[in-house]
Amino acid sequence: MTQDGLKQYALSSAASHKTPLYGTAIGTSDLTLQPRSRAILRHCNLVTSEYEMKWDAVFRHSHEPDYAAPDDLVAFARDNGLAFHGHTLWWHESIPASHRESSDKVFAEAAMQHLRVITARYAGQLHSWDVVNEVLEPAHGRDDGLRGTRFLNAMGPDYIGIAFQEAAALDPNATLVLNEMGLEYAHPEAERKRRAMIALLERELSRGTPIACLGIQSHLTAMEQPRHHPDLRAFLREIDGMGLSVMITELDVSDHLCPRDRAERDRVVADTYRAYLDLVLEESTVLAVTTWGLSDDRTWLNAFRPRPDGSPQRPLPLDRALRRKPAWHAIKAALLKAAAHRNSTISD
């Protein structure tokens, strides 16, 4: 079957033209396994790097950077006509071991050097970059809601603006994304984070920081994520009103609170995908929907949030045999609904 023939049955065909791209996080091990790389090509029109592009990953083996893995990922996307989303330039959890104890000055210089070199290396080849990741943590007690990190300590609160200015100068065509976790939840801390995000974006945009898009990670939990979520809706309207697009950057649905029965679990997970995507796609200009893995054997959740009964999590669109689950159909339906809506709005 030709690639076009495959695409016609794929999520990426629901996600085309005026609709968001659909993608997955990948690693280089996915590229060499034939059924897996085939599934990626079949279902996606965007890919992102799950960890191999991060600062600590690039400096994993020595003081010299090694770009072999990100080079392979970017080449895979280019050779197969997929958009590539870079993840991520500055994240407090991906600092190389050699810089955990370095002075603020040395740290700031090294962080800037990493940002400049990797942005320049892939300039013109990426659809978008997560420039900074998880910069807010209201529980850390600052008035501006910023997370206390080495980046903040070494460079002060201007570090976010600096990162975006540098990235924009080196790769003017990439959409620059500020990526955040926990904006999508229903508890009071999430609302505090949403308020802090609005204030941060207003501050940065008013001083000309070239943020184009808000990345909403969207690691959801089935039976916890509310079907109706007026606070999230209001937040997304405010983001839209600021002229920012949205990317759903790390979507998955943990089933650790669901009953063991597989069919029931899959139904609840799919339902969570559908309600969430419908809401975000209704309120935002969504550039891409990315799931944090494509099939259930490639999820971080078994390690991070194991099910109490010990059975493996089923949080992604495909099962371990790469067969479509109800979640796949839920994503497809949400993307098609968004496409129909956008087309009717455009022709109005």
Ligand code: 9MR
């Ligand atoms: O899923 C990623 C895992 O394989 C890596 O070991 C880990 C550390 O680099 O990062 C995980 O991805 C995280 C993402 O980069 C940022 N948001 C939370 C994700 C899950 O922890």
